[in-house]
Structures are given as C-alpha cells and as structure tokens.
Amino acid sequence: MSLPAAFLAEVERLIPPTRRFDDPLSTLAFGTDASFYRLIPKLVVRVESEDEVVSLLKLASAEQVPVTFRAAGTSLSGQALSDSVLIVLGDNWNGREVRAEGAQIRLQPGVIGAQANAVLAPFQRKIGPDPASINACKIGGIVANNASGMCCGTAQNSYHTLAGIRLVLADGSVLDTEDPASVAAFSSQHAELLAHLAELGRETRANIELAARIRHKYRLKNTTGLSLNALVDYDQPLDILSHLMVGSEGTLGFISAVTYDTVPDHPHKASALIVFPDVATCCHAVTVLKQQPVAAVELLDRRSMRSVENKPGMPEWVRSLSNSACALLVETRAASDSLLQEQIAQVMASIGHFPVDKQVDFSSDPLVYNQLWKIRKDTFPAVGAVRQTGTTVIIEDVTFPIECLAEGVNRLLALFDRHGYDEAIIFGHALEGNLHFVFTQAFDTPEQIARYAAFMDEVAQLVAVEFGGSLKAEHGTGRNMAPFVELEWGHDAYQLMWQLKRLLDPKGILNPDVVLCDDPDIHLKHLKPLPAADALVDTCIECGFCEPVCPSKGLTLSPRQRIVIWRDIQAKKRAGIDTTALERDYQYHGLDTCAATGLCAQRCPVGINTGDLVRALRARAATHTKTATWLAEHFHQTLLAARFTLHVANGARLLLGAPRLARASAALSRVSQGRVPQWTPAMPQPLQRLDLPSPRSDDTRPRVVYLAACVSRAMGPAAGDREQQPLLDKTRALLEKAGYQVIFPAQLDELCCGQPFASKGYAAQADAKRQELIDALLKASRGGLDPIYCDTSPCTLRLLQDGLDPRLQIHDPVRFIREHLLDRLDIQPQAEPVAVHVTCSTQHLGEAQALIDIARRCAREVVIPEGIHCCGFAGDKGFTTPQLNQHALRTLKDAVQHCSEGLSTSRTCEIGLSSHSGIDYHSLVYLLDRVSRPLAAV
Numbered sequence: 049m050s051l052p053a054a055f056l057a058e059v060e061r062l063i064p065p066t067r068r069f070d071d072p073l074s075t076l077a078f079g080t081d082a083s084f085y086r087l088i089p090k091l092v093v094r095v096e097s098e099d100e101v102v103s104l105l106k107l108a109s110a111e112q113v114p115v116t117f118r119a120a121g122t123s124l125s126g127q128a129l130s131d132s133v134l135i136v137l138g139d140n141w142n143g144r145e146v147r148a149e150g151a152q153i154r155l156q157p158g159v160i161g162a163q164a165n166a167v168l169a170p171f172q173r174k175i176g177p178d179p180a181s182i183n184a185c186k187i188g189g190i191v192a193n194n195a196s197g198m199c200c201g202t203a204q205n206s207y208h209t210l211a212g213i214r215l216v217l218a219d220g221s222v223l224d225t226e227d228p229a230s231v232a233a234f235s236s237q238h239a240e241l242l243a244h245l246a247e248l249g250r251e252t253r254a255n256i257e258l259a260a261r262i263r264h265k266y267r268l269k270n271t272t273g274l275s276l277n278a279l280v281d282y283d284q285p286l287d288i289l290s291h292l293m294v295g296s297e298g299t300l301g302f303i304s305a306v307t308y309d310t311v312p313d314h315p316h317k318a319s320a321l322i323v324f325p326d327v328a329t330c331c332h333a334v335t336v337l338k339q340q341p342v343a344a345v346e347l348l349d350r351r352s353m354r355s356v357e358n359k360p361g362m363p364e365w366v367r368s369l370s371n372s373a374c375a376l377l378v379e380t381r382a383a384s385d386s387l388l389q390e391q392i393a394q395v396m397a398s399i400g401h402f403p404v405d406k407q408v409d410f411s412s413d414p415l416v417y418n419q420l421w422k423i424r425k426d427t428f429p430a431v432g433a434v435r436q437t438g439t440t441v442i443i444e445d446v447t448f449p450i451e452c453l454a455e456g457v458n459r460l461l462a463l464f465d466r467h468g469y470d471e472a473i474i475f476g477h478a479l480e481g482n483l484h485f486v487f488t489q490a491f492d493t494p495e496q497i498a499r500y501a502a503f504m505d506e507v508a509q510l511v512a513v514e515f516g517g518s519l520k521a522e523h524g525t526g527r528n529m530a531p532f533v534e535l536e537w538g539h540d541a542y543q544l545m546w547q548l549k550r551l552l553d554p555k556g557i558l559n560p561d562v563v564l565c566d567d568p569d570i571h572l573k574h575l576k577p578l579p580a581a582d583a584l585v586d587t588c589i590e591c592g593f594c595e596p597v598c599p600s601k602g603l604t605l606s607p608r609q610r611i612v613i614w615r616d617i618q619a620k621k622r623a624g625i626d627t628t629a630l631e632r633d634y635q636y637h638g639l640d641t642c643a644a645t646g647l648c649a650q651r652c653p654v655g656i657n658t659g660d661l662v663r664a665l666r667a668r669a670a671t672h673t674k675t676a677t678w679l680a681e682h683f684h685q686t687l688l689a690a691r692f693t694l695h696v697a698n699g700a701r702l703l704l705g706a707p708r709l710a711r712a713s714a715a716l717s718r719v720s721q722g723r724v725p726q727w728t729p730a731m732p733q734p735l736q737r738l739d740l741p742s743p744r745s746d747d748t749r750p751r752v753v754y755l756a757a758c759v760s761r762a763m764g765p766a767a768g769d770r771e772q773q774p775l776l777d778k779t780r781a782l783l784e785k786a787g788y789q790v791i792f793p794a795q796l797d798e799l800c801c802g803q804p805f806a807s808k809g810y811a812a813q814a815d816a817k818r819q820e821l822i823d824a825l826l827k828a829s830r831g832g833l834d835p836i837y838c839d840t841s842p843c844t845l846r847l848l849q850d851g852l853d854p855r856l857q858i859h860d861p862v863r864f865i866r867e868h869l870l871d872r873l874d875i876q877p878q879a880e881p882v883a884v885h886v887t888c889s890t891q892h893l894g895e896a897q898a899l900i901d902i903a904r905r906c907a908r909e910v911v912i913p914e915g916i917h918c919c920g921f922a923g924d925k926g927f928t929t930p931q932l933n934q935h936a937l938r939t940l941k942d943a944v945q946h947c948s949e950g951l952s953t954s955r956t957c958e959i960g961l962s963s964h965s966g967i968d969y970h971s972l973v974y975l976l977d978r979v980s981r982p983l984a985a986v
Contacts, residue, residue: 051090051133055111059093062103067094067138073633076616077609078134081118082181082591084440084489085126085527086576089116089134094602096138098216098304104135105302106220108557116559117298119157119186122592123193124443125526127297127562129574135302137188139602139938142915143305146171152211154226154307157188160596163914165313173310176204179522180425183651184593191306193524194271194295198424198477199344199379202269204311205522207277207294212307215293217300218553225290226307235286242285244551248544249288252279258540265537268447269480269521271295273533273563274545292548297524298559300552314381316388317343318412319420320396323375323405327461330374331454333399334478337378338450340398341391345478346377346424349457352473353423355430361419365406373405374457376478377424380410388412427475428486429653432589435471435488437580441589443486445523446511450481456517459510460485467503482521491575501572504532512536527574530565579619584661585611587654594648594658599920599936604637607648607658613638614661639665641932643922644807645888667809676810680817683758684797690762694734697727701767725927730962732763732955735774740792749789752868753828754780755821755858756792757840758800759955766959769968775955779839782977786872793821793828801846807923818847825856832856837864839971841889841953842923848893861953861972862895865902873980880948881909882975885961887954888918902972903951906979913943921960937964951975 059068069075069092079088095101108115116130119137141158150171155164161182165174177190178197185195191213196205212226221238224230235242253259259280266277278291293301324330330347337345350373357366380395382388392410411417432441448456457474460483464472469487476483490496511517512535519529519536534542549556549564561570580586594607605613613634620627644659670676679686704712738761743751756776764774771778780790793799799821802814825836832855838844844860852858859867884903886896903910920926920936941964944950950969952958961969 051113052111055107055113056091058107059091059104062100062107063093063095067096068092069094071633073613073630073637077605077612078118078136079129080576080590080608080612081121081123081126081128082589083124083126083129083526083528084442084491084576085129085574087129087131087574089130090132092134092136094136094138096140098214098222101135101216101302101304102220102222104133105216105218108133109219109555112555112557114557114560116562117188117192117302119188119192120160120181120184120592120595122181122185123189123526124445124523125520125528126574127193127524127526127559128189129527130559131574137186141188147307150310152307152309154212154305155187156305157186157191157303159187161185161187161190166914168310169313171310172313172315174313175308176200176209176311177206180428181591181593184591184596187306188303191294191303192297194275194522195524196269196477196522198346201477201480202266206306206308207275207291209309209311210290210294210306211309213290213293213303214305215290216302216304218555218558222304223286223289224305225286231286241551242289245285245288246283248547248551249279249283249285252276252544253283255540258544261538261541264516265518268449268518269477269482270447270518271522271524272518272520272529272536273525273542274300274548276537276541276544279544292552295524297526297562299549299563300558312383314343314383316383316385316412317379317381317417318388318392318410319377319379319417320410321375321377321408321420321423322399323369323373323407325370325403325405326372327374327457328454329402330376331457331478333376333402334453335450336398336402337376337395338479340395341380341382342378342395342479343381344377344379347457347474347476347478347483348375348377348424348427349461349474350374351471352427352475355434355473356423356426359423359426359430362423363406363408369405377420378410385412424475427473428484429589429655431471431473431486431488433587433654435587436490437586438492438578439488439490440576440578441486442489443484443523444507445482445484445521446507447518447521448481448483448511448515449517450479452515452517453478453481453483456481456511456515457483460507463503463506463510467499467506469503477521480521481517491577497572497575504571508532508535525563527561527565528571530561530563531568531571533564577615577619579615579622581611581615581618582661582664584664585614585656585658588652588656589654591653593651593653594656596915597647597651597917599643599918599922600641600932603932603935604641607652607656610638610642610658610661611656614665638662640929643888643918643920643925643932643936645918645922647888647891647918650891663806663809666807667811670809673810676805676808676813680800680805680813683800683817687758687762687797691734694732694763697731698733698767701727701731725924726930728959728963729768730766730959732766732959735760735762735764735776738776738797740796741790743789743791747789749787751791751830751834752783752788752864753791753793753825753834753836754783755799755825755836755838755843756796757838757843757955758804760839761797763955766962766968769962769970771968771970771974775839775971775973778977779837779971779973782869782973782980783837785977785980785982786869787982788868791828791834793824795824799824801843803842803846804923806846822847822853822856825858826853829856835859835864835868837861839973840955841887841893841895845889845892860890860893860895862890862899862902863893865972865976866895866898869976870902870905872983873976874983875905875976875980877905878907878975878979879909880907881911881946882907883911883913883944883947883950883965883967883969885916885919885950885952885957885969886912887952887957890953891917899951899953899972902976906975911944911947913940916940916943919957919960921957923956926956926960926963933960934964937961940965949975
C-alpha cells in the first residue's frame with residue numbers, strides 16, 4: 049500500500065527535497081542494514097532536528113503511518129529496517145557535552161561511540177558500552193539496543209550507566225529528565241501514562257515469581273524483549289520510563305539525547321592468550337577468572353582459531369593445536385604499572401592449577417597486545433571472507449549461566465554438526481557466559497530456509513528453555529528473535545511487554561514487528577539476498593563499518609550502498625530485467641561521486657576496497673584509449689597544457705576578478721557536467737619555471753633523489769596564498785638545509801607515477817608510466833643507493849603498491865622527514881596553531897600518527913578536525929565534481945577557524961582544503977622549514 053497523500057503532502061512541507069528520498073535507487077540503498085533482512089522503505093527522510101522528529105511523529109500518529117529510526121545501520125537483528133517510512137539521522141545530531149571533569153557526558157544520538165571516547169580520553173574516562181562496532185555505531189543505536197561489548201559486562205551497559213535521557217514519544221511529546229521544566233510539563237500532560245507505569249511497576253514487584261524471574265534474567269547479559277528490569281529496579285514512573293527506552297530498539301520512542309555516567313579508562317593494560325586442552329577445562333577456568341581483576345575474558349573455540357591460524361602474525365603453534373583445544377584471551381587493566389603487574393601475578397596464580405596446552409604470556413607491549421586482539425577480532429570476518437558467494441553471514445548472540453558454559457558450548461557444537469554448519473565458529477565474552485556463534489546460510493530455496501528455521505528452533509529451546517539463558521545478549525531482539533520472546537520469558541512477562549508497548553505506542557506506529565510480533569515466522573521473511581556481483585566485493589557482509597570514513601556518504605552513496613546497488617543491478621540483469629534507469633542513476637551516485645581512495649578497505653572486516661570496483665567499472669567505460677596513450681607518451685606536452693590552462697585561469701582572474709570568475713566557472717562547470725573545471729580562489733597559479741641543477745661531482749654531501757610529482761611541477765601557489773615560494777623550491781631548500789645534495793631524475797617532465805590514468809580507468813597506460821618512472825628512479829638513485837623523496841603522498845603510495853623493485857628506497861614526505869631530517873634540524877615550535885589533514889594515502893602508508901607527531905614538534909597547538917577522513921578532492925574530482933569535495937569538508941571551517949594554516953602532503957588535497965576552510969593549506973615542509981635551522985654538527 050502507498051503512503052497516505054495527506055501524509056506525503058505534509059512531509060514535503062516539513063522536509064526539503066534534498067533530505068527526502070523515494071526513488072528506487074535510494075530506497076534500495078537505505079533498505080539495507082547489517083542484518084540479513086531487507087525491507088524497502090516507501091520514503092526515507094533524513095532529519096536534522098528534534099523539531100522535525102516531533103512533527104513527523106505527530107503526523108505519523110495522525111495518519112497511522114509506521115516509522116522506523118536509524119542511526120548507523122550496524123544492527124544485526126533487523127531492527128533498523130522499514131517498508132514504510134525510514135527516519136535517518138543527519139549531520140546535526142553530533143552534540144556532546146563533557147561534565148564534571150569527564151564523570152558524565154551528554155551525547156546526541158548521532159555521535160559515533162568512538163568519538164565519545166575520544167572526547168573523554170583526556171580525562172581517562174570512557175562510556176561503559178564497548179561494542180565491537182564502536183568505530184561505526186552511534187549513540188542512538190547503542191542505547192536503543194543496550195549494546196555492551198567485550199569489557200562492558202552488565203554493570204557498565206547503557207541501562208546501568210544512564211544518568212539522564214531526552215526522548216520523544218509516539219505522539220510527539222518530549223521529555224528531558226534533566227530539565228525540571230520539561231519534567232513538570234510532561235508530568236502534568238501525561239499524568240495518566242505515568243500513573244499506569246507506576247501501577248505496572250507495583251504489580252510487577254508484588255508478583256514475587258515474576259519479579260524473581262526478571263531479576264534472574266538480568267543477572268545475565270540480556271537484550272531479549274523490553275527492559276522489564278525497569279519495573280523492578282525503580283518505583284518512580286519517570287525512572288521506569290527512562291530505563292524502558294534503553295534496549296527498546298525504537299519501538300517505544302525516539303532518543304534525542306542521553307547522559308552517561310562514564311567509567312574509568314585505565315591507561316595500563318596487558319593481555320594473554322591461554323589455550324586449554326578442552327572446552328570443559330577452559331570454561332572451568334572462566335568461573336575462576338570471574339573472581340579476579342580481569343577486564344575481559346574472550347573465549348575462542350578451536351574452529352574460530354582455525355579460521356585465523358594462517359593470518360600474518362599468528363603464532364606457528366596455533367596450527368598444531370588439537371581439535372578439542374579452547375582458548376581464553378584475558379585482559380587486565382590498572383591505573384599504574386605496578387598495580388598491573390600485581391594483577392597479572394594474581395590472575396595467573398588463580399588458574400595455575402589448570403592444564404595448559406600453549407600460551408602467550410601477559411604482555412603490555414602494543415605489538416603483542418594488538419596482535420592478540422587481532423586474533424579475536426579477525427574471527428568473524430574470517431568466516432565472512434571464505435563463505436560461498438550468495439550466502440550470508442549470520443552472527444548469533446546468546447548467554448548461558450556461567451556455571452553451564454562448558455555444557456552450553458558443547459551442545460552448540462553438536463547442533464552445528466547435526467544441521468551441517470561445518471564452518472560455524474564460537475567465540476564470546478566468557479565472563480558473562482555470552483557466546484557469539486557465526487555461520488553462513490543461503491536463503492535461495494525453501495529447503496535452505498527450512499534448515500535455518502529448524503536450527504533456530506533448536507537453539508531457542510536449548511538456550512532459553514533448557515538452560516534458562518538469553519537468546520539475545522547484546523545484539524538486540526530485532527525481527528530475528530521476536531518470535532521467541534515468549535518462549536524465553538513466559539506468558540506473563542510477554543504480556544507485560546505488550547502492555548508497555550500499547551501504553552507508549554497505542555497506535556503501533558513505532559518500528560512494528562521488532563521486539564514484539566504476532567507473526568511466528570517473521571524471522572523467516574524479508575530475507576536479504578546477497579547475489580554475486582563482482583569478485584572484488586562479493587565477500588561484503590554489508591556491515592556498514594566502512595561508512596564513517598567515506599566522503600560521499602550523505603551526498604550520494606556509501607561503500608556499503610554502492611555494493612548493494614551493484615549487486616541488485618547484476619541480479620536484475622541475470623533475471624532479464626531492464627536496468628537502464630538504475631544504471632543511469634548509478635553512474636552519478638555510484639561512480640562519479642566515489643573518491644576511490646580506498647579508506648573503506650581499512651575499516652572493512654574483510655578488507656574490501658570499494659574503490660577497486662569503481663575503478664574497474666570506470667575502466668569498462670574508458671573509451672578514449674588512443675588519447676590516453678598519446679598523453680602518456682607525450683607527458684611533457686601534457687604538463688605544458690596543464691600549465692597553459694592555469695595561465696588562462698589566472699588571466700581570467702586578473703581580468704574578471706575572483707568573485708565574478710568563481711560564479712562564472714561554477715555555472716560553466718554545472719552546464720558542462722564537470723568537463724569545465726570549477727575555479728576557486730585556491731586555484732594554483734602555473735609554475736613559472738623548473739630550475740633543476742645538475743649534480744656536482746665534487747659535492748660530498750649525502751645524496752637524495754627528489755621526485756617532484758607532476759602536480760608540483762605544474763602548480764604553483766594560489767594568488768592569495770601568503771606562501772609564494774613553489775613547493776619544489778621550498779622542498780629543495782629544506783633538504784639542502786638538512787645537509788643533503790638534491791638530485792633530480794633525468795627528463796623529469798616526462799615522468800609520472802600513472803595515478804591520473806589509473807583513476808580514469810586506463811590501467812595499461814598507468815602501469816607503463818609507473819614502470820617508466822621506476823626505471824628513471826633506479827638510474828637517478830644509482831641503483832637504489834640513494835634514498836628517494838617523493839613530495840606527494842598519493843604518488844608514493846601508487847609507486848609502492850603492486851610490488852616495487854626492492855632496491856629502491858622511496859619515502860613520502862612524512863617518512864623521509866621522520867627518518868632523515870628531524871635529527872639534522874634544530875626545531876623551535878611556533879606558537880600559532882595549525883590544522884593537520886591526514887591524506888588517505890598517508891593513512892594507507894601507515895604514517896598518519898607520524899605526521900601528527902611531526903606537526904606537534906613544529907607547533908605548540910595542533911588541530912585534527914574530527915570526522916574528516918578523506919577530503920574528497922580525489923585527484924581532479926575537486927574540479928570536475930566539486931560537490932564531493934564540498935560535502936566531505938562541510939564541517940572543516942568551524943573546526944579550524946582559529947588556526948593560522950593547515951598542513952597536508954598532497955597538493956591537490958590542499959586546493960580543496962584551502963577552498964573550504966578559510967585558511968591556507970600547505971605541504972608539511974613549509975612549516976618545518978619555517979621553524980627549523982641546521983644543527984651545528986651537520
């Protein structure tokens with residue numbers, strides 16, 4: 049059924065068209081979250097204020113239109129999907145307020161969990177919940193799902209660390225529990241509702257059997273159903289209401305702000321990996337460790353260790369473990385190193401009597417520590433990476449009473465064998481009896497669905513009935529466990545949940561079929577297909593971990609959504625469905641606005657670089673092969689043409705004036721669909737000359753080969769830049785100041801790393817230019833004897849990718865400065881604050897922190913703008929698709945307004961950064977040169 053016309057008309061009045069989506073591409077893209085379900089919304093609305101939410105809920109209530117809220121879409125159980133109206137958080141939900149020296153923090157629902165912890169880090173505090181998705185999931189989802197994690201347990205989840213909440217009910221009423229005026233108004237206007245909540249609380253507490261069952265259930269990790277513990281833990285109706293919202297998965301209201309009591313984030317920590325001979329011994333050790341000063345105890349069964357045993361850095365002995373082996377990854381944390389050592393000794397003594405097959409001793413060395421945790425974190429994606437194309441990865445999340453953990457693990461293993469899930473693995477938060485099990489499942493045939501249904505029926509019976517555990521420990525009930533809520537809780541508790549739902553959402557418009565549902569087969573419906581699309585992306589599990597670093601998310605599509613749409617296009621083609629319109633829309637949303645810088649691969653659990661897919665698709669449409677070949681073979685003329693274009697643009701600026709030229713070029717760029725580049729005041733002037741001295745045979749200084757990128761050879765500073773010395777001259781001067789003889793490769797203007805050709809889909813031409821450059825660098829560096837300095841990080845990355853002659857020592861600016869210049873210069877840091885942009889290539893090269901560290905040696909105050917991971921300039925897209933650069937940097941100006949300048953390591957990135965920040969961005973070498981002088985000994 050379509051949405052009511054009156055509803056749509058009012059939504060059009062409330063929400064601008066740029067934040068309403070009802071086209072097939074957008075609704076399909078938003079119809080996907082991290083779960084294995086798919087519902088296609090009829091309308092997607094991106095909201096930017098609480099007032100908009102209030103208005104939409106009042107309207108939805110009046111017209112009885114179901115709505116679902118979504119924060120990051122990393123939920124695993126189908127709770128962030130809708131076939132009606134999907135309300136998605138926009139940019140303006142990112143507020144945070146630190147209180148009482150970090151003891152509390154007030155957060156809006158759009159804040160990413162890791163961002164909240166970054167704000168609290170200076171106070172050595174953090175929020176209690178620590179889900180595995182904390183780098184992607186948002187506070188709204190963390191609270192609504194009562195997410196926990198590896199170190200959170202039950203004591204530090206959102207329910208137990210909630211200090212205040214601001215919420216919007218289904219009828220649009222607002223309550224802020226920290227605002228006395230709001231409390232008074234709400235209490236007056238909703239006296240009957242609060243009286244009902246108070247009465248339900250009294251009845252529940254008076255029902256001895258039910259109250260005892262509730263208390264027992266919440267001694268375990270438990271997110272199955274609504275938070276009935278609110279009725280026994282609190283007697284004041286406002287407290288009951290506040291805590292009912294936690295874990296309600298958007299079925300009782302909208303959370304517009306939350307205040308947490310924070311928890312300590314101890315700076316000293318150590319981890320050990322201990323392998324026991326069998327599951328029983330391992331689980332018995334857990335019961336002992338439960339009484340020890342441990343922050344986390346993660347269980348890994350033999351199958352999970354086998355899934356990662358061939359990963360780089362894994363101990364050799366993992367491969368030789370017995371089939372019955374079971375491991376614990378144990379972490380302890382302390383406020384001081386001496387206390388940490390005491391705790392390590394205490395923990396090891398407590399389990400000293402257990403037989404151990406192998407172990408990695410407790411270590412606080414970051415290399416060892418991080419490698420151990422990588423073993424644990426790689427288990428889930430390891431299953432996803434090897435699954436058969438077309439199957440989905442399902443991760444379930446149950447809790448056994450800890451005294452039954454060993455038997456529970458063995459019974460689950462037996463269920464896997466009985467139902468043929470040979471690839472299934474078990475790992476989890478053993479201290480809480482919380483186990484995750486991961487398996488792959490196809491839903492293409494009735495037989496496959498029946499197999500899954502039978503398995504889930506047996507899991508529910510085993511966990512909820514036989515062991516009295518919880519079917520959902522921390523992932524939320526969603527649609528996945530909604531049919532089993534009554535089985536787990538019993539009739540009385542289940543009916544009580546329905547009473548609460550009908551009291552707070554009498555028209556049933558909030559996220560129907562989630563948590564509570566009358567359909568016993570809802571978990572078997574709306575199953576998401578994962579058809580083959582391209583080997584580059586077929587392992588994608590659509591988790592959304594990639595989205596926070598994508599510059600086009602919110603403008604067009606995220607990497608996850610690009611894959612979703614491409615999968616659908618390929619499936620439709622195989623089915624003989626016309627995809628012309630969808631592919632036409634995909635050209636802009638999927639291809640033209642993708643920066644293709646590959647940051648998504650760094651966040652992806654299975655290492656997918658969606659940019660690889662985009663480049664492959666661009667290559668299919670790259671029809672100007674002869675032109676590309678001519679440009680590659682006559683690169684000197686190509687550079688001359690680039691300089692001439694910049695001359696023309698500079699002449700137009702002098703003739704028309706900057707404001708008029710900016711307006712005219714913007715209009716031309718739009719009309720030409722990006723073929724005419726857009727001019728901005730940050731547009732470089734042409735480099736006037738290339739003064740490249742020949743090496744002197746009598747020069748005894750150490751040599752460095754300076755590879756000036758083609759952009760450095762074509763582009764000088766912008767006309768309004770305070771720094772008017774070209775990068776090439778500035779870099780050479782700095783290298784000479786540090787005592788180096790600077791050598792340039794022969795015929796430099798013919799050389800290019802090939803990146804401009806690769807980004808356009810001309811791989812053959814790109815590879816030819818890269819090889820030509822490598823040959824020239826071998827000659828210039830005397831067969832690799834001399835180090836090579838490349839002044840642009842993207843070019844360095846391009847040269848280092850796909851294998852490089854091992855004789856060559858190629859450095860990007862950060863690495864060369866770190867390894868070769870800092871010890872040769874006397875640095876006096878400046879007082880003026882500087883902003884640092886870590887380019888995508890710098891991140892890929894592993895030099896992000898080094899860049900920040902160098903900046904901090906050169907300036908007393910360094911600003912790293914939050915949430916800007918990629919500038920979106922992407923070579924030339926800042927000229928041809930300027931909206932991508934503008935969107936990626938939409939928050940930059942406010943973040944850097946008090947800085948004197950910005951730093952980067954890519955000339956093209958600096959153009960976009962300067963355009964959208966209000967300050968000039970330069971290469972790092974400008975700052976280093978300004979604040980340094982030669983050491984006397986050099």
